[in-house]
Amino acid sequence: MKRSLSYLAVVLATASVLSACNSNSNDDDSDGDTGATSAGAWKAPVDDCDDPDAATKKISGTLKVGWSAALSGPLAGAVGAVLQGMKDRFAIENEAGGVSGVKLDVVTRDDAFDPAKAKANIGQLIQSDKVDVLDVFGSGQLDAVADDQNAACVPLLFAQSGVPTFRDVKNFPWTTQYLPSADVEGAFGVELLKQKYPNGAKVALAINQTESGKGLADGYKKALQGTNFTIVKEASLADPAAAATTLSASGAQVVINAAVTSDCPALSTAIGRTGWKPETFIQPSNCVDGKTLYAPAGAAADGQLVPVWLKNPASPLYANDAAVQDYLAKLKKLNNPAPTNSYTVNGWVIGDMMIDVFKKAAASSSGLSHAGILEAARVQEYQPPMFIDGIKWRMAPNAPLGILAFRTFQWNAAEQQFKPSGDVIDISGKYLTK
Structure with a gap:
């Protein structure tokens, strides 16, 4: 059953994330035989587990979430902020008594963003640390661990990845992912363009040559x-300066950056040096951190658009938002060093979504067990407080997509902040049946 994927470059996705967006243009995220979509109707395939009894055993005392993560190397700072945000969310829940009296803990092992180390780490987390839930940063890491993790029937929740392969519920039933699929992000982007250009426009694509970038480009394509939009030029991001020169000569009104995080400021700066200012510049959803990805590009990044699903606690837009105020108050109490950091927010939200799953599992007939946790995750519908209002997390076995709506934000270089550009666009109707 092993699916061999290329080792993917990291993607620090919106409000966080360190993982590849997608690796396949055929983003068929459904399997017609995976069961009903109503809560409690989908059952974990425990008979296929190496140890079926372990999969159904009720968790007591402490529930351990094990992470294989880049705790060393250039990604360590961002990863550390994500993990701290999650630990803080767990700390708040533990202070309130835990989940049905079960306390939550986070166990970490360093993989230095190396898939081979991630594979070894996951084995140790399962066998030695006896964790109940797993998580990883990176699609290459997920590829390395998914077969072993599925055989062990330890649920891997909200992987910082968006690879279509692992949305195949039949072959990878014990794995769920957090990042948007390429098809979903592409469909959103095109809906946005239709609003701005009802008669169509010329489009240029900048493409990172990893599977991640190619996947996002294919999602847009x-x-x-069948639309009035025409792709007039494609350019590789292997050399941002050359890409900028190629794109600037295309006559395109729209530039779409199918990129990993490091490409976002690089392409902006390179295009700025050409003196060209495209009418519309859409960045990928993984490029959401204004301080590190837009501010360094100066005026060249002004007006760029990015699809977003998380509230930004540093934005004046949410100064009076009750959920943001509650979040900031709790992190202040816990002495979190960077509460407004987008990576911290991401970690908090992942922890919050896990807690929702754990509570639903505890209240189900399968109880707080590996099987119960998986069953709750597969049909989870939830509005995390730190999600933008009107954007829900929506999972179904035949559409395991999670994020199906975005709100566009536009970078204002003079004010050094994002400002909303339009309302939430929900494209769930394309994927979910009523």
Whole structure:
């Protein structure tokens, strides 16, 4: 059953994330035989587990979430902020008594963003640390661990990855992912363009040559089929300066950056040096941190658009938002060093979503067990307080997508902040049946 994927470059996704967006243009995220979508109707395939009894055993005392993560190397700072945000969310829940009296803990092992080390770490987390839930940063890491993790029937929740392969519920039933699929992001982007250009426009694509960038580009290409938009030029991001020169000569009104995080400021700066200012510049959803990804590009990044699903606690837009105020008050109490950091927010939200799953599992007939946790995750519908209002997390076995709506934000270089550009666009109707 092993699926061999390329080792993917990191993607620090919106409000966080360190993982590849997608690796396949055929983002078929459904399997017609995976069961009903109503809560409690989907059952974990425990008979296929190495140890079926362990999969159904009720968790007591402490529930351990094990992470294989880049705790060393250039990604360590961002990863550390994500993990601290999650630990803080767990700390708040533990202070309130835990989940049905079960306390929550986070166990970490360093993989230095190396898939081979991640594979070894997951084995140790399962066998030695006896964790109940797993998580990883990176699609290459997920590829390395998914077979072993599924055989062990330890649920891996909200992987910082968006690879279509692992949305195949039939072959990878014990794995769920957090990042948007390429098809979903592409469909959103095209809906946005239709609003701005009802008669169509010329589009240029900048493409990172990893599977991540190619996957996002293919998601856009698929969504653009049958529209009045024409792709007039594609350029590799292997050399941002060369890409900028190629794109600037294309005559395109729209530039779409199918990129990993490091490409976002690089392409902005390179295009700025050409003196060209495209009418519309859409960055990928993984490029959401204004301080590190937009501010360094100066005026060249002004007006760029990015799809977002998380509230930014540093934005004046949410100064009076009750959920943001509650979040900031709790992190202040816990002495979190960077509460407004987008990576911290991401970690908090992942922890919050896990807690929702754990509570639903505890209240289910399968109880707080590995099987119960998986069953709750597969049909989870939840509005995390730190999600933008009107954007829900929506999972179903035949559409395991999670994020199906975004709100566009536009970078204002003079004010050094993002400002909303339009309302939430929900494209769930394309994927979910009523």
